[in-house]
Amino acid sequence: MASLVPCPHCGQRPKEEFTVKGAALARPTADASPETWFDYVYLRDNPRGLYDEYWHHTSGCRRWLVVTRDTATHEIEGVRDASAKKEAAE
Amino acid sequence: MTDFIIEHRAALGEKKSSSFMGVKLEVLPEGHVLHALAGSADGDLSGAIRTALGLEALAVRFVTPGQWFIVGDNALSHAELTGLADRLKPMVDIVDQSHGRIRIGLSGEKATAVLAKGTAADLALAAFPVGHATMTLIGHIGAHITRTGENAFELMVLRGFAESLWDELADMCAEFR
Known part of the structure; x- marks a missing residue:
């Protein structure tokens, strides 16, 4: 696990200040099939390499962040505010 | 029914502002x-x-x-x-x-050294200039740190944690006694 997380609002902070929620996936539409929802809620890829995770800066700015982390090397490629991610997707 | 008279007690009422060699710990007004x-x-x-x-x-x-x-x-x-x-x-x-948040002053040339023992926030003057403020952990206690001067900080902590944080800070200052 990465031990220093560069929060876009607070700067470098130790992982103890954060709560990890898990993979940041695109949410299916409300009318998507039960299979799609089951996949979204329960099934995870467990990739080797880079992937996006939701982290909450619980003991800092209390913002939800999207951390792009390498599961093999623990290196952090990028951190952005979760609200910024939504705008980028639109 | 008994009538209770509500008595206001300062969160750090039993604590006295203390000076060490190069660092001062202060109870700030509520x-x-x-x-x-x-x-x-x-x-x-x-x-x-x-x-x-x-x-x-x-x-x-x-x-x-x-x-x-x-x-x-x-x-x-x-x-x-x-x-x-x-x-x-x-x-x-x-x-x-x-009534929920209590302020503690920490100042003196050793103030940064004392605070750095408890928090991972970068306290270098370039990264944390005067007027800059941030929320972080000091030990296991969540606290809001403001730099009020080159060698002066104000810590703000939830009332119930004020005494614990004060005692921890006093321990962190102990080497400068």
Whole structure:
């Protein structure tokens, strides 16, 4: 696990200040099939390499962040505010 | 039924401001701490809040995007508080935290060295200039740190943690006794 997380609002902070929620996936539409929802809620890829995770800066700015982390090397490629991610997707 | 007289006790009432070699730990007055919350996380309204209330720079402190603490040494009456909230109304909403958050002063040439024992926030003057404020952990206690001078900090902590944090800070200062 990465031990220093560069929060876009607070700067470098130790992982103890954060709560990890898990993979940041695109949410299916409300009318998507039960299979799609089951996949979204329960099934995870467990990739080797880079992937996006939701982290909450619980003991800092209390913002939800999207951390792009390498599961093999623990290196952090990028951190952005979760609200910024939504705008980028639109 | 028994009538109880509510007695106000200072959170750090039993603590005395203490001076060490090069660092001073201070009990700050329980004045007012107001949490200002904007509707959106975008934009810095701290300047506008200062102008609207005619406050000095250090009275309005960054908490998180869209949120600030308005801090002062004087206690506010209910009328003063509502008047103040009305003046800020279109811009931010105010939540009174005066009884919930306690301030501790830490100053002196060793203040940075003492604080660095407890927090991972970068306290270098270049990264944490005077007037900069941030929320972080000091040991296991969540605290809001403001740099009020090159060698001076103000810590703000939830009331119930004030005594614990004070004792931890005193331990952290112990090497400078």
